[in-house]
Amino acid sequence: MNAEKVIKPTAGWVGVTMVITSLGLGIAGLILEFIPAIFFLALAVFLIIGFVIVAPNESNVLVFFGRYVGTIKENGFYWVNPLNLKRNISLRARNFNGEPIKVNDKVGNPIMIGLVLVWKVEETYRSAFQVDDYQHFVVVQSEAALRKLAGHYPYDNFEAENTEITLRAGGEAVNEQLEIELRERLDIAGICVIEARINYIAYASEIAGAMLRRQQATAIVAAREKIVEGAVGMVELALKQLSEKKILDLDDDKKATMVSNLMVVLCSDEGAKPVINAGSLY
Template sequence: MHTPTDSTPGREPGPRPAPGALPEPAAARRVAVIKGETTSEIPVHLLFRDDTGAGPVVPQPAPKPAAPPARRRARPVAAPARPAVPADPELAERAGPVLPGAVAVLAGLAVLAGCAAVVWSAGLLPAEPARALRLPVRPYAGMGAVRWGLLALGTLALVGCFGGLARGRVGYAWVLSLFGEYRGSVRRTGLVWMSPLLLRRRVDVRLRHWRSEPMPAVDADGTALRAVVLVVWRVKDTARAALAVEDHVVYLREQVEAAMARVLSQLPADAFHDDAPTLRDAEAVGDALTRLLRAEAEAVGIEVYAVQPTRIEYAPEVAAAMRRRRVAALDARHRDAVLSSVVDAVDDTVGRLTARGLVELDDYERRVLVKDLTVAFYTGRGGAEGV
């Protein structure tokens, strides 16, 4: 005996409802789930199966991303362990020989007065200056070897007293050396006296900052980068800064470039498809640069307070390609988030309708409901976010 089947267009052939069940018009089964909602078809055939023997279609959460490679799971950027530049233990700052300038001035005036007395005793002082100074006029008696010797000693003393005067300024220091040997450093301000025989080198000990030019580097993927850093530093040991290296400023700049190349090569500039550590963490990169540069600069008497990257960007030759890759990664992440929220919303809606007994659905009706809800929610979400 032939069993009649339901051949409603758009529906698979299947058995008719059992006897005694209320017949349901075909048109009623095709009414849109959300009235007044105009939806458009999207390629969602991958979410549904047409096999009538399959169980209820339950929306599944989005699959978890694959585990990142071992290189991406590296610890946050840190200064590589490497022996620092050794410092000369015998070369350290110490106080140099210095006297207050007022003492030297008084001594020079006394020597000048002694020289004038020698000249007056030899009768070389003219009558008019002598009367002005209320001194008796003495006839010329000749200089003699003794007077010449006293004048020579007085001249040398005057050169020593007034030639050693210097003005100390705030934020500067002198490094003193004699015949190539370090004699000490002077950090005093105001009028001071130092031996004229000592060689003086002025060193700036103020807190200084240096902003680098864009320097080339590469990340862990070998992508060319351009980085700009800001270094805050000062001279802590004037002896090492002046004598341990030819130019401590040039040394510091070269060490900044070397440290930046070592630190930036540990991590990629961007992680497009996972949440691995990247060079966009400016605080971690700055801390690693500071630790590394501080250890390298200690040997030349420089104290580094902070090294912060102000800009890390791709080199011009790869900037356009990396920008497109970043936009594509952001778009894929956005689509994945939207799809996950839509699937969760559909799951919650179907679960509430069936749990409260508002509808009784068979397998086919559940698939149709899930499909219509997914299309409606996805279209509505996309339109709202597009606005």
């Protein structure tokens, strides 16, 4: 059998009755000295081994001399064959908050990336028998999936400007790919992936300083472009209104001087310091 089989064994109170009966016969044998008391007392101890208590969102996998018998998933008090090996497997949802690991992104930059995974056991047969340790399997495969995902996308679009999805800005698209990869990897262990998210991402320490300066330079250039664009518009508007309202009659040289002065004032990092000229400019 290579699939989970859910069973509902004998109620535990039936086992309690058998244990009490065996104990009673054993005690009677000791008193009357004609019943094999040792046998019934040993039988009572043997029957006690068969008791199983299954809590809510827990399960118990039963194996009889190497043969899979079934899985108890319904919570309650039961009695099973005492010769069965019993393995408890929790069906509760669990969190795996992985430590950030160093990987290389699509363009080869070393980055630190970590994930948080919410998972639970869905198929107890595969969790118990298809892998050696399903909890350790989740940890190892989560790191492997994270490394593979990081290799498919760049950290940002500095070096891959045509890339639409990046690890830093991909958001739900990247997380969706991570979930798909994890579901494929953990299916062999009967694990259900409820949610997977990247919870930490940064450049590795050896290049973090250089990349930070690069990001700052990019931000400064973008800000300068906006400032120049706005300054050009204001200068154009000023010249147009001066001409339309006939406030000043400027030749090309005067216009060039005025444009130069306005651009310096509007694009400067510091506030303008006006100079009052009491005489003529010419």
